[in-house]
Amino acid sequence: MAYRKTTYKDTSDKRPMNMRQGNLNYIIGTNIDYLQQELGWSNDQMAAVLKMKPASYDRIKAGTRGIKVEKLTLLYYCLGADLNRLVGNDNSYKITREAQASFNFEQGIRDIVIDIENTESYRERVGKIIYMYNEYGKMLAELMGPESRKFLKEDEE
Incomplete structure (x- = not known):
């Protein structure tokens, strides 16, 4: 029988304390609300961009419902949202990405x-x-x- 070295990987939760115990949905909802205020859009406009009903959008904003990855990609590509700020709650980033220079x-x-x-x-x-x-x-x-x-x-x- 061959010797197989076992390696242990630290799998403990390394997220900040405010992102644990279900608070992630609340954080994302708060950041989406902040993005909406930055853009000056209504709930109906944001729900239309995300292709969802306004009631579902309200639940995401309130943090009682999670947001799907497809909807996050819509926020990223359609509205220029910075995912580090939306999901990671990293306040060192602006809520919207800067426009990139044209491609050469x-x-x-x-x-x-x-x-x-x-x-x-x-x-x-x-x-x-x-x-x-x-x-x-x-x-x-x-x-x-x-x-x-x-x-x-x-x-x-």
């Missing part, structure tokens, strides 16, 4: 090519190239889809 496409492509060139393993290099082709194809399919054609026709008029 040429520099992005250069960085990808340099990354592929610096990959030592042939298999990894091929994997990265195939991945990039797949992502590029998805992007083109999205750009050339029927929804984008509709916007192109509106621009021509």
Whole structure:
């Protein structure tokens, strides 16, 4: 029988005391309420963005109901909310993220090519190239889809 070394991992709850015993829903609800006040939106507007009924949104704000990850991603992408502030209750972050500078496409492509060139393993290099082709194809399919054609026709008029 082979000797197997057992390792012990500290699995104790390391969250701050105010985030334990069910207080997380209350903290998230309070932070969502703060986000709503920062934006100057009504409960109905926030519920519409989160694609839920206003009564359900009120329960999330009150902390009596948890929020699903899908709804947090809506807050992140649609409203620019900072998840460190919403979920982690870290007050060193602003409630909304700063607008990022526009993406420099040429520099992005250069960085990808340099990354592929610096990959030592042939298999990894091929994997990265195939991945990039797949992502590029998805992007083109999205750009050339029927929804984008509709916007192109509106621009021509």
